[in-house]
Amino acid sequence: MNIVETHMLSKRYGAKAAVTAFNMQVHSGDIYGFVGRNGAGKSTVMKMLSGLATPTSGEIKLFNKSIRHASGEQKLGILIENPGLYPSMSAYDNLMLKCLCAGTVNPKKTTNQLLDFVGLANVDKKQSKHFSMGMKQRLGLALALVGDPQLLLLDEPLNGLDPEGVREIRQLIIKLNEEHGLTVIISSHVLEQLGKMANRYGIIRDGQMVCEITAEEVTAQCSEYLHLETNDANKALVIMQEKFPNLKCIAMPQNAIRIQGFANAALIGEAMSHAGIAVSALYTHNRDIEDFFVEKMGGN
Amino acid sequence: MINLLRMDFYRLLKGKMLMIGICIMVAMIAFMTGMAVFVESEAAAQLIADGTLTVTTQNTSSSDVTDSNSSQTAITGSDQIKYMNASFFAGGSTSIVLCILATLFIVTEFECGFAKNVFSIRFNRGAYFASKVIVVFVLTIALMLFSIALSLLGATICGFDLVASPFSEWVQWFCLGTLVLFAYELILIAMVLITRNKVIAIIAAVLLSFGIIGNFLTMLITQLMPGSEIYKGILFTSFMAVGNGETGIEALGLTVILTVGLAYALVFGIAGFIALKKRDVY
Ligand SMILES: Nc1ncnc2c1ncn2[C@@H]1O[C@H](COP(=O)(O)OP(=O)(O)OP(=O)(O)O)[C@@H](O)[C@H]1O
Numbered sequence A: 001m002n003i004v005e006t007h008m009l010s011k012r013y014g015a016k017a018a019v020t021a022f023n024m025q026v027h028s029g030d031i032y033g034f035v036g037r038n039g040a041g042k043s044t045v046m047k048m049l050s051g052l053a054t055p056t057s058g059e060i061k062l063f064n065k066s067i068r069h070a071s072g073e074q075k076l077g078i079l080i081e082n083p084g085l086y087p088s089m090s091a092y093d094n095l096m097l098k099c100l101c102a103g104t105v106n107p108k109k110t111t112n113q114l115l116d117f118v119g120l121a122n123v124d125k126k127q128s129k130h131f132s133m134g135m136k137q138r139l140g141l142a143l144a145l146v147g148d149p150q151l152l153l154l155d156e157p158l159n160g161l162d163p164e165g166v167r168e169i170r171q172l173i174i175k176l177n178e179e180h181g182l183t184v185i186i187s188s189h190v191l192e193q194l195g196k197m198a199n200r201y202g203i204i205r206d207g208q209m210v211c212e213i214t215a216e217e218v219t220a221q222c223s224e225y226l227h228l229e230t231n232d233a234n235k236a237l238v239i240m241q242e243k244f245p246n247l248k249c250i251a252m253p254q255n256a257i258r259i260q261g262f263a264n265a266a267l268i269g270e271a272m273s274h275a276g277i278a279v280s281a282l283y284t285h286n287r288d289i290e291d292f293f294v295e296k297m298g299g300n
Numbered sequence B: 001m002i003n004l005l006r007m008d009f010y011r012l013l014k015g016k017m018l019m020i021g022i023c024i025m026v027a028m029i030a031f032m033t034g035m036a037v038f039v040e041s042e043a044a045a046q047l048i049a050d051g052t053l054t055v056t057t058q059n060t061s062s063s064d065v066t067d068s069n070s071s072q073t074a075i076t077g078s079d080q081i082k083y084m085n086a087s088f089f090a091g092g093s094t095s096i097v098l099c100i101l102a103t104l105f106i107v108t109e110f111e112c113g114f115a116k117n118v119f120s121i122r123f124n125r126g127a128y129f130a131s132k133v134i135v136v137f138v139l140t141i142a143l144m145l146f147s148i149a150l151s152l153l154g155a156t157i158c159g160f161d162l163v164a165s166p167f168s169e170w171v172q173w174f175c176l177g178t179l180v181l182f183a184y185e186l187i188l189i190a191m192v193l194i195t196r197n198k199v200i201a202i203i204a205a206v207l208l209s210f211g212i213i214g215n216f217l218t219m220l221i222t223q224l225m226p227g228s229e230i231y232k233g234i235l236f237t238s239f240m241a242v243g244n245g246e247t248g249i250e251a252l253g254l255t256v257i258l259t260v261g262l263a264y265a266l267v268f269g270i271a272g273f274i275a276l277k278k279r280d281v282y
């Protein structure tokens, strides 16, 4: 089932088109990595999904319902751009306010549980303006979790966290996804961090969806070619052409051959040894995942 | 909407804003009362010097005596509403504190970004607007009552012998006062929802509640169009009229004050609501 679905979504700021004809599909249970360069339109999309910004045109469906006719409480938690905290209030009071707003049955209990969950149980009466960046992000995440959301929209939630904090928050997100079944859309510049969580990706470029792709497809697309090194490259090439006419082979310096296409390394190795060619290296060359994304995002 | 109201009142009571506002009001009313004591003793000294009043006089004739003098100077013998106006309404503490409080209360939610947390779970902004208007209305009534109680308490402590105003006069004055202040607050709410800017909102609140804009407009009208009745349409005129109590209300006319107050409340209420509906939240 699709939790989020957009159809030809567009947003203009004056003459500037921030998002154009944007189509997105997030399935139930996804951790959806949302990537794009600065200014590509990630935050704008998230603001439209969460009802903060009105689309110029197009359609948004959350939980299979158009948000145009949304009424009542949404099962949606957000952390977009900044956590949105009352600076002179404590973590507890900030959470209490959101609980009251969401009509949580037992606000005090929920507040304490959430403080515990994000590791802020012992900040007491400290005003949130005196929090470190990481503490603010944690409180922001706790706020997003008020009201038992089924969908989390997290915009750069790992910003400002130290490596340990990044790991903790990542584990919290995975836990929410696996144990509580939350669907999560998460944007981040740090692809490496997303790679440890996301099972699907959406790549946005200049306000348009470049592609939506599963984590497996990314791995497949990045395992680019076989690298073969032998003592006799010319003979090896002839053997390759004989036995594997469908594969494209390119001679490289230092007796190396690059084999493209759906090649089976085991069969190739066997063919080489059968022909008496000594193989010194045979491995799948993986393209850097980051390169893959950067290229799709329109980087250089 | 009940949930939103619970959230707003929690913030009002937990935050420091209201406490600070109340402290300022207490200080200003104490100051006004102190001034009144001073004025009273000056006036008494004046009257004694004129030979129209003996020091021990505390009877019916004293009201005649004060009437014959400028009504501003003597307090003993003046009625309660007149006293109220001199000490807090036209004196300004209630209106200033209310205007700034209402403005800050709403603008901080946008300024700090907490509004995002609210709107993302309730896409319908009508309830949000309604709850803010209700909070501000309740706040207006509560602080009006508070300052009335405090002013009268101060008067009693200082031994001013005020003539009790009839209940119906109290009700009329209270309702009109609430209406005019509420209209002011709706102008400011609209300002906040249109600009979403704390600095602009506070400047607007100060300019309005200190009567700077009102005085300026009045001056402009009297200069450019002498004799014109347009000044009656300014909210400030109604504010001053109510601030002058029964005499002021009679002079301007009850209907004028009601019409002007309601018109401003309605126009700016609608403007604020549209701005809230249309503008994106960041
Ligand atoms: N309120 C606004 N007014 C005008 N233009 C805006 C506004 N918000 C965003 N934009 C423009 O829309 C485009 C998309 O911005 P957006 O914030 O969605 O990008 P982003 O992908 O979130 O970038 P980043 O990675 O830097 O957060 C940008 O070109 C930006 O300048």
Ligand SMILES: [Mg+2]
Pocket (backbone or CB within 6 Å): A042, A043, A044, A081, A155
């Ligand atoms: Mg962004």
